[in-house]
Amino acid sequence: MNGLELPTPFHGDSHFGAVAIGLAQAVALTSSSRIRSGAQALLPILQSTSLERVAVSAAWNEQKCEFSPVGSMQSKLVGFCMPGLEPSPAICVTATDQDEQDEREKKLNSAGEGKIELPLPRNAELNYPMNGRGLLRCLPVRDPIEAFHHLWEAQTRSLARCL
């Protein structure tokens, strides 16, 4: 990170999910012929899903081979929804057990251990209030492919209204 100082919440493995999802789409768009035949069925999903307004905050669990939760979610969500950042995210992809991590952080914080930030209050549908921009919905998924499936299904459903 010579010469470039990233905000603290962006250090660590939280970028894994974003890189994995972005890379999957980049490969699908630029080198579709190199994708093995078994995964060709995924091509339309990988190519069509719009990631322009999707935020991702998920690490990787090597033992389980799936996304793992990240710490300091509050700072990350605040970062995603900084005023002036356009386009603002419409959804944030997280690991499936991100809410457990948030609960752990909450308990640790109440016990006064460490300097862990208090997770944001969250409603039952995994919506986080963000910087006066309404609610940011979180999409808990196990891996990038599941994320693409969920995002594509939502995208096709919303497209049905305008086609």
Added chain:
Amino acid sequence: VRALSGNLTAFLNVALFLLSASKAAWLFIGLATLGAWWFLSDYYFALWPWWMDRFAFIACSFAIFFAVTEAVLWIGIRRPARRCAPDFDSLGGSNRELKLTPVNWCATLDVIACQGGRLWAAYWHWYCARIKHLGFDHEPICANRLRTSWWFHPSAIPQWMTLGCLPAFWALLLLAPLHTNVMEHIADIAGPKPQEIFNVLCLTELQDGAATESRGDIHLRAVSEPLTREGSSSVYARTDKCVRVPFGDFVVSSTRFPRVYRSLVVSCGQGCGLDSRDTDHAKKTMEMPVIPGQDLSFMWIQTTSDPLKMTIALARQDGSTLYKAAIEP
């Protein structure tokens, strides 16, 4: 303007889908058009202006077509689309700006097709087929241009031609029966009753002592008297008061002739005139269209003391006589 053009393009797409891919829609619209034509086109004799007689069924058919298309658009397409809306919008409201290649649009439309009933699926599969015809090497298409992207492609010609079938059907119904015997045959099958004149009424005014109406110093009394006939013969004669006056109206009652052309041809002998009470302006023959279900009246005047020697005939459009009656032959 944007919302209006959006609704218009969606309407046209649904209309093209219905006419090119739905036999049920064609059957319904076709039968409704035939029904409207049958009941609204009396072929010249309705009480409304001539253009209503010709074009009322077209307006009715178009209204039905419009209503069916709107119903399919709003009930069959837009309502399910609202129902299947996701609980989160990953596009953040920028759906219309999304650009995809035709192959990816086809995959998207196929997935959309799986999320509703039969009509919904049929529409989206048809839509997908239209996009597929653009070819997979086509440049990416923006969502807000997808509806119209295939309209001007050669593959769209059959779809537009099906839209032209409806006006062609109207033209066929409008023109064909006027100059053929089709309507005569249909009318014969629909109404096998004999077509005839069954009553002639004499309406006149008689100078009489007991006045019911005053016109200066002349007292007149209205007379309404049926002409007599022997049995079911076609010879009618004036009797009683009607014989005593030299002018009046004859009211002819005949069988109803819906949807076919019938006219009443009246001709007069030496001693009478038609259409006027003035002997100078009276005619010897006249032809009037028969309005179905309505009696027809015409004026007559007796110019000499001879019998009227009048004939009244029901005629077809080609001039052939269906039924002929005589008044004081």
